[in-house]
Amino acid sequence: MKTLFxxxxxxxxxxxxxxxxxQDSASIESKTTSRRNINFNEKDTQKRESILKVLMGTDQLxxxxxxxxxxxxxxxxIYDSNNTKRERFTVENIVDTKKNLNGHSKxxxxxxxxxxxxxxxxxxxxxxxxxxxxxxxVGTLGIYYISKKLFKKD
Amino acid sequence: xxxxxxxxxxxxxxxLLFIITTITxxxxxxxxxxxxxxxxxxxxxxxxxxxxxxxxxxxxxxxSKRMIIAETNIxxxxxxxxxxxxxxxxxxxxxxxxxxxxxxxxxxxxGGKDENHFFIIANNKSNIQLKNTSTLFNDFEITNSxxxxxxxxxxxxxxxxxxxxxxxxxxxxxxxxxxxxxKLRQIADTTSYSLVSLYALNKSKFEVxxxxxxxxxxxxxxxxxxxxSSYFKDFKQKIQIKQKSEWPKLLILGLTxxxxxxxxxxxxxxxxxxxxxxxxxxxxxxxxxxxxLKEGKSNKEIxxxxxxxxxxxxxxxxxIYSKLNVNSRKEIIDINS
Numbered sequence: 001m002k003t004l005f006x007x008x009x010x011x012x013x014x015x016x017x018x019x020x021x022x023q024d025s026a027s028i029e030s031k032t033t034s035r036r037n038i039n040f041n042e043k044d045t046q047k048r049e050s051i052l053k054v055l056m057g058t059d060q061l062x063x064x065x066x067x068x069x070x071x072x073x074x075x076x077x078i079y080d081s082n083n084t085k086r087e088r089f090t091v092e093n094i095v096d097t098k099k100n101l102n103g104h105s106k107x108x109x110x111x112x113x114x115x116x117x118x119x120x121x122x123x124x125x126x127x128x129x130x131x132x133x134x135x136x137x138v139g140t141l142g143i144y145y146i147s148k149k150l151f152k153k154d
Numbered sequence: 155x156x157x158x159x160x161x162x163x164x165x166x167x168x169x170l171l172f173i174i175t176t177i178t179x180x181x182x183x184x185x186x187x188x189x190x191x192x193x194x195x196x197x198x199x200x201x202x203x204x205x206x207x208x209x210x211x212x213x214x215x216x217x218s219k220r221m222i223i224a225e226t227n228i229x230x231x232x233x234x235x236x237x238x239x240x241x242x243x244x245x246x247x248x249x250x251x252x253x254x255x256x257x258x259x260x261x262x263x264x265g266g267k268d269e270n271h272f273f274i275i276a277n278n279k280s281n282i283q284l285k286n287t288s289t290l291f292n293d294f295e296i297t298n299s300x301x302x303x304x305x306x307x308x309x310x311x312x313x314x315x316x317x318x319x320x321x322x323x324x325x326x327x328x329x330x331x332x333x334x335x336x337k338l339r340q341i342a343d344t345t346s347y348s349l350v351s352l353y354a355l356n357k358s359k360f361e362v363x364x365x366x367x368x369x370x371x372x373x374x375x376x377x378x379x380x381x382x383s384s385y386f387k388d389f390k391q392k393i394q395i396k397q398k399s400e401w402p403k404l405l406i407l408g409l410t411x412x413x414x415x416x417x418x419x420x421x422x423x424x425x426x427x428x429x430x431x432x433x434x435x436x437x438x439x440x441x442x443x444x445x446x447l448k449e450g451k452s453n454k455e456i457x458x459x460x461x462x463x464x465x466x467x468x469x470x471x472x473x474i475y476s477k478l479n480v481n482s483r484k485e486i487i488d489i490n491s
Contacts, residue, residue: 064266089264092218111258114217117266119316 030149040137043072050130052145054081054123060148061123063130065141066115069093072137078118081126089116093139111139123147189250189274190235191284193228193291200255201228205236208247210388211356214273217262221249225259228252232286241278244383245301245349248274252290265316267292272309274302275349301347308354311338335359339370348381352389364393433489435477443470444478447486 036050054061067074069091078087091114130143195201206221208214213221228234251271253261263270272291274282282302286294296302315334338358342351355374364371371393378386436444439460446456457467480486 088215090213090216090218091262092216092220093260094218094220110219110260112217112219113253113258113261114264115262115266115268116215116264119265 030151032145032147034145036143038132038141040069040072040074040134040139040141043136043138044134045072045136046134048132048134050132050143052128052130052147054125054128054147055149056125057149058123058125058147059121059150060146061120061128062117062144062146062148063120063128064115064117064144064146065089065130066113067091067139067141068111068113069137069139070111072139073135074114074137074139074141075131075133076116076141077131077133079129079131080120081124081128086120087116087118089114186237187239187241187279187281188235188237189276189280189282189284190233191294192232192286193234193252193284194232194286194289195228195252196289198254199252199290200257201230202226202252202259203228203234203236204251204253204259205238206249206251208249208273209384211247211352211385212388214247214249214356215262215264217260219258219260222259223248238276238280239278241276241280243278245275245277245347246383247349247353247385248276250274250291273305273353274299275305275347275353276302301345301350304341304345304347304350305353308338308341308350308357312357335363339363343370343374348378349383349385351378352385355389361392432478436474440470440474440477443467444474444486447471447474447483448489450483450487 034052038048052061052063063078065076067076071093073090073092076087076089076091077085080086091112093110093112132141189205193203202225204222205224206217207223208221224236224238224240226234226236249271250273251262253259253270254268261270268290269292270290272294274296276282280299282299283297284294285297288294294306296306311334315331335358338354339360342354342358345351345354360371375390375393433441433444442460443456446459451459453464453467453471456462456471457464460467462470474486475481478486478489480489
């Protein structure tokens with residue numbers, strides 16, 4: 001019984017040491033996420049803006065955008081707070097207007113998908129803008145922001 | 155029956171035939187215009203691969219069904235092959251891409267671990283072979299097409315820039331990014347493949363660099379002045395936009411020079427008019443003597459030429475001095491008449 005107890009105590013000690021030394025002692029992460037979803041229902045043609053406020057001292061910013069269209073065109077542009085264009089990305093689904101043998105217009109069931117994931121380190125603080133321009137668009141768009149702040153552990 | 159001589163007689167022609175056939179098949183394979191390779195896919199990906207035409211560098215981040223020009227199956231071992239003899243004879247930019255199961259063939263995933271595409275340049279004579287040791291297109295090499303090997307190098311530099319943008323901070327980040335963009339410009343400057351060169355330049359964010367490095371771009375345009383492809387037309391247009399923006403400056407400079415010239419001309423003509431007005435005060439005889447004075451004649455020479463006495467000549471000269479408000483012969487010579 002004594003031997004078993006000693007063995008268990010030793011194992012507990014070793015495990016505790018491993019946990020405390022094995023952990024990342026360099027930083028603790030603080031994460032803020034936000035998302036925006038937009039539906040383009042009926043041949044949507046307009047310009048929209050999605051604004052993200054990047055706080056001073058943000059270490060990493062990740063922007064992920066996913067657009068799915070059954071018709072029309074979608075242009076996404078990412079601008080930093082200095083109004084510099086950092087990314088441009090287009091999804092286009094042109095419906096074939098040619099008629100089939102029965103004289104009916106061809107049906108366009110298939111969607112076009114575009115995804116972009118961009119990561120920025122030490123992003124300039126201020127308002128980052130995602131400009132969304134649609135032309136006769138039918139579909140959906142999702143924008144996800146993740147900003148991270150790293151704290152050094154004392 | 156079957157002896158060694160008969161065997162030799164049959165074996166040698168058979169062996170020769172086999173060698174010839176092997177050589178022919180190998181030669182045909184290397185002459186075939188195709189893109190072939192291997193890709194490791196997990197279960198989320200559909201076993202099909204697509205080829206899209208990218209008609210402009212601006213469309214590298216655009217996805218549309220219309221862009222897809224070919225598709226082929228990926229077999230269970232991950233092998234695929236496109237016959238591309240239908241491509242135009244001019245080198246063009248293409249995207250090779252895959253899509254996830256139950257999603258559209260027209261799927262473009264940029265960045266992240268699921269990036270689903272890579273770019274190549276090809277024409278109807280290209281033979282491009284991929285050697286892929288990783289999943290998706292994370293780490294592969296092109297074994298037999300020099301221009302596409304350079305494209306891979308360019309892509310790896312761009313990936314490095316992206317990683318640095320994420321890992322490094324502040325000035326260090328800027329410094330390394332600048333150095334890598336310079337490396338891309340070096341490739342653009344030295345490669346003999348025009349489309350590869352333009353690919354490198356487009357990846358180097360040249361729009362930002364033009365202002366401080368104008369001569370490089372002028373030399374570049376001069377080097378590829380005979381290139382007529384749509385890619386180069388687009389690029390030349392972009393450079394022209396920058397050149398056009400110099401026009402207001404040149405116009406202001408031109409107008410300033412014109413105004414300065416006009417002013418100087420006006421000033422000198424005023425001066426000339428003033429002298430002419432004074433000359434009108436002189437009598438006919440005095441004007442004659444004034445002309446002789448301008449020729450540098452002495453009082454004695456003037457009296458001889460005008461058949462007047464020396465004292466009369468002196469008196470005319472003094473009258474001319476006072477009417478023109480001058481004190482010496484030199485001043486008379488300097489007068490514009």
